[in-house]
Amino acid sequence: MNRCILFSPKLCGRCCQESSLLSRRWKSKKADHWANLKRRQTGPALAMKHFDHFYPETYGARWRSMRLALLCRSKPAALVNHFGDVAGTCDRLTETGSIDLTAELRSQISRLRLSGSTVDQTPSTPSPHSSPTSATSASAPEEEADAAGRLRVLEPTDVSSAVLHDYVPASQLHGDDDWLEEGDYFQFAQEDGSLRVAVDRDGPITIPETLRLFSYPAGDISRFPHPQTSGSGAKDYYPMDAASLLPVLALDVQPGDSVLDLCAAPGGKALAILQTLRPASLVCNDVQAGRVRRLKQVLLDYLPEADRWPCEVKVTKMDGRRLQDKEQYDKVLVDAPCFSDRHVLAEEENNLFAISRSRERIQIPQLQTDLLRRAVEAVRPGGTVVYSTCTLSPVQNDGVVHMALKMLWEDTDVQVVVKDMTQAMRPFYGAFWFARGCGVKYGQMVLPSVVNNFGPMYFAKIVRVK
Numbered sequence: 001m002n003r004c005i006l007f008s009p010k011l012c013g014r015c016c017q018e019s020s021l022l023s024r025r026w027k028s029k030k031a032d033h034w035a036n037l038k039r040r041q042t043g044p045a046l047a048m049k050h051f052d053h054f055y056p057e058t059y060g061a062r063w064r065s066m067r068l069a070l071l072c073r074s075k076p077a078a079l080v081n082h083f084g085d086v087a088g089t090c091d092r093l094t095e096t097g098s099i100d101l102t103a104e105l106r107s108q109i110s111r112l113r114l115s116g117s118t119v120d121q122t123p124s125t126p127s128p129h130s131s132p133t134s135a136t137s138a139s140a141p142e143e144e145a146d147a148a149g150r151l152r153v154l155e156p157t158d159v160s161s162a163v164l165h166d167y168v169p170a171s172q173l174h175g176d177d178d179w180l181e182e183g184d185y186f187q188f189a190q191e192d193g194s195l196r197v198a199v200d201r202d203g204p205i206t207i208p209e210t211l212r213l214f215s216y217p218a219g220d221i222s223r224f225p226h227p228q229t230s231g232s233g234a235k236d237y238y239p240m241d242a243a244s245l246l247p248v249l250a251l252d253v254q255p256g257d258s259v260l261d262l263c264a265a266p267g268g269k270a271l272a273i274l275q276t277l278r279p280a281s282l283v284c285n286d287v288q289a290g291r292v293r294r295l296k297q298v299l300l301d302y303l304p305e306a307d308r309w310p311c312e313v314k315v316t317k318m319d320g321r322r323l324q325d326k327e328q329y330d331k332v333l334v335d336a337p338c339f340s341d342r343h344v345l346a347e348e349e350n351n352l353f354a355i356s357r358s359r360e361r362i363q364i365p366q367l368q369t370d371l372l373r374r375a376v377e378a379v380r381p382g383g384t385v386v387y388s389t390c391t392l393s394p395v396q397n398d399g400v401v402h403m404a405l406k407m408l409w410e411d412t413d414v415q416v417v418v419k420d421m422t423q424a425m426r427p428f429y430g431a432f433w434f435a436r437g438c439g440v441k442y443g444q445m446v447l448p449s450v451v452n453n454f455g456p457m458y459f460a461k462i463v464r465v466k
Contacts, residue, residue: 043351047344050353051392058394058438062447066392069448070345070456077101077242077454078224079268080212081234081302082275083310089236090212097222098214101242101431106207108427113204195406197442202419202461205249205427208276215242218451233304240268243432243446243457247333247388248272250421250444250461256280257330262320262375265291267298269335274303274310281312283329285320292317321370325378331385332375336368338389338396341456342448365395365403372404376414379464387443388459394440397458401442405462415466418442 051070056063078098080089090100214237216222227235248269253259257279261270264284273282284299286292296315303309320334339361344353352361368389375385387404389396401418408414421444425434432454435445443460 041355043348043353044345046355047339047341047351047353051341051345055392059392059435059447060438062438065450066448066456069450069453070341072450072453073221074241074342074448075215075221075453076224077213077215077240077245078237079240079245079272079275080214080237081271082210082212082277083303084230084232084234084236086212088230090214092228093214093224093237096224097220098216098224100212101215102207102211102213102245105427105431108430109204109207112427195402195409197402197405198415198417199420200417200463202421202424205424206252207249208278210277211245211272211275213242213245221453235301238268238271238298238302240272241390241454241457243454244268244390245272246425246428246432246444246446246457247335247386247459248276250424250459251331251333251384251386253278253331258328259283260325260329260332260375260378261285262323262332262334262371263287263336264315265295267295269333270295271298271302273333274313277310279311279331281314283314283316285316285318287317287319289317320374321367323374323378327378327380329379330383332379332383334371334375334385334387336371336387336389336396336400337364338368339364339391339393341391341393365400368396368400369403369407372400373407376404376408376416376462376464377412381464381466383464385462385464386459387462388457390455390457392445392447392456392458397445398440398442398460401460401462413466414464417463417465419461419463421461 051067055066059066078093080086080093094100214224224237224239227237227239229235251259251273253273253276255278258281259273259279260283261273262285264270265286265288267284270282270284273279284295286295292315299313299315303313339352344351348354351357352364368387372385372387375387379385387401391397405416405418408416425444428434431452432446433449433452435447438445440458443458446455446457448455
């Protein structure tokens with residue numbers, strides 16, 4: 001080789017060419033290796049890996065269809081702005097082929113009420129949104145309250161160990177937090193004979209006439225046109241997931257109520273609360289400056305003239321975990337930060353499963369628990385707290401409710417009742433696919449479905465009695 005390199009330019013050139021070719025091949029393989037590794041480490045890829053590991057344990061065979069629905073575009077809905085041209089907006093939305101979903105739901109509520117339908121019965125008239133999947137879930141729902149709907153106590157053995165987990169605060173863990181996963185923070189629940197949760201059947205849902213939500217029939221994946229601005233300067237409708245309206249309905253805002261939306265950005269649920277025309281005051285809070293700016297912009301876009309606002313509206317920027325208000329509100333909505341399953345599977349930007357955000361991600365259940373506890377302390381006796389997320393994670397749903405109630409029971413004299421909304425949600429079975437037999441005990445869960453691709457949306461209703 002030395003002779004070739006030193007004394008034979010022809011051979012030297014051949015060797016150099018071969019060496020260069022080998023070098024290029026090696027560099028190409030190395031680049032492909034790092035490119036493949038980078039693709040495997042993207043936020044959406046890591047999120048799907050996480051979901052495929054944890055969710056089948058809870059949702060079983062249903063996870064395959066739910067997974068497909070999550071990877072598809074969510075189904076659109078349009079919340080009509082009562083402070084714009086309502087009639088004109090409804091006409092334009094109807095012309096696109098969409099239907100007034102809230103009107104259909106009101107009719108279904110009335111039919112079931114007049115027929116005296118019980119939870120064990122199937123709907124007498126299917127909704128235009130009905131699907132084979134949702135009909136199956138409606139035919140055999142879990143009935144947990146007694147026949148008379150009296151107050152009962154949920155014993156520890158009633159709570160599935162596959163859903164509720166033993167809470168370990170992040171401060172008590174040691175090691176490299178950047179590489180810990182959700183399962184490292186939550187282990188299957190051990191028997192807890194101390195906590196007894198009072199559960200009472202909730203009353204029927206009412207939908208205010210000023211709330212108008214349009215959506216397309218089952219199987220129709222059409223998209224709405226962009227919102228328009230009316231002569232008053234207000235946009236005509238707000239695009240949202242139809243399942244996002246359910247926590248607002250569960251909150252059951254009454255005339256004169258003082259309402260707190262603790263995690264309000266981007267503002268869709270706050271706007272829906274205002275559309276009811278019922279609250280005397282609404283405080284919209286969020287913790288990040290960017291989210292607060294977005295929240296303010298939504299309010300200005302849909303309520304451009306402050307003197308025409310339906311009630312006193314206040315926007316605040318604070319960490320909800322440090323909320324000092326005690327017994328100040330009639331209703332509190334906690335739409336807590338969560339995995340946001342659809343977003344993390346679709347977007348790389350601001351993805352919670354990015355490796356750089358591992359520490360933030362694994363601390364989410366602790367954040368949610370603290371927020372829910374503060375919300376219960378902020379509501380007056382007799383008032384209502386609704387906790388909601390847009391994730392399928394059982395840890396962040398029933399698990400957080402369980403731990404917040406446990407902390408309140410151990411550290412305070414606050415007493416609460418969890419409202420069983422199984423009966424109240426009965427008229428909604430045709431429009432949404434509700435989880436049944438998945439160990440959901442405290443709240444209600446709307447599952448994604450390729451037929452009506454709403455959700456995921458979890459919500460639980462808690463009433464403070466002392």
